[in-house]
Amino acid sequence: MKASVILAHPYEKSFNHAIFYTAVDCLKKAGVLVFAHDLYAEGFDPVMTVDELGKDPTEDPLVAQYARELTDSDLLVFVHPNWWGQPPAILKGYIDRVIRPPYAYDFDENAQGAPATGKLTGKTGIVFNTSNTPEERENNYFHDPLEYLWGRCVFGFCGMEEGFTRRMFRVVADSTEEIREGWLEEVGLIIERVLEGS
């Protein structure tokens, strides 16, 4: 089994980093081959080029590497804070540039407007988020956009209709060290549960 684990946070001592390292450790201990990437540390460029609008291969070797690993992975894990109900721009750019046709989804260029064909079918997605918004306000005012953004717009679109797990840890800003330790234990339990189910 193989997994891509992708992190998007600018501060190297962030709780997102702690989640990332915990997830990578758990997967490795379970014998999974892990492709782990800290997008900030690797200097990933999130700006999709005009040449990448169609199906042509990218000329960016880092994008090409991420794409090969994505296709090769059974498990796709994303770790990021909730910024404006969305991922940070650097991770939005991973979605724009790496999750591309013809390998992540495909479409018939002669039937534009027809639904695309998802090509990541059978893979499992896990998303770990951090947030400083209380649950009630997230759900009732903001409508928790990250749930549909990942579950439907990304994974669903690419054919991963089932097998999507998401956990938002909050409120990080006023959490104690004890609470955060409990959250990291939960990261491990979620990974274990997903591995057992797959």
Next chain:
Amino acid sequence: MKASVILAHPYEKSFNHAIFYTAVDCLKKAGVLVFAHDLYAEGFDPVMTVDELGKDPTEDPLVAQYARELTDSDLLVFVHPNWWGQPPAILKGYIDRVIRPPYAYDFDENAQGAPATGKLTGKTGIVFNTSNTPEERENNYFHDPLEYLWGRCVFGFCGMEEGFTRRMFRVVADSTEEIREGWLEEVGLIIERVLEGS
């Protein structure tokens, strides 16, 4: 009256560009002072730095300019395609880096977790989107995330509870020139209507 008009599309002959030029022309003809920015053409860097996580001023002169103009504008207009239910990464980075405390919103550093105070109150937002997803699938499967992303997560969060107009033009991929001309007329009508109401 002043307006910021922000465009995010990599292809200079895109329909998004046509919307952008139409909006800018309409505003100028109405006597509005327009700050017009094509983020791709200006080489905007969407990656928020670790130093920008708090309230300190940015060191990027382009971000500082956009921020001054944002604060100074009565009308905020964004033009972008629907990519994964979200803006392209380059525009997500504008949101991350330009719409920042303490001028766009603010929070009490001693009461983390408390709701932020929006500071763009009284401004009006307009969002023009293009999409290749049919309306029924957008609303029923994807749940049209852009509506809440802009209306609540960005404008609402910053205190612009009222005065948000959004129009998604679709399906662009199989539209005729005649249809697109009608859409551009509609862009002008929406701008006029908003100017009359404000």
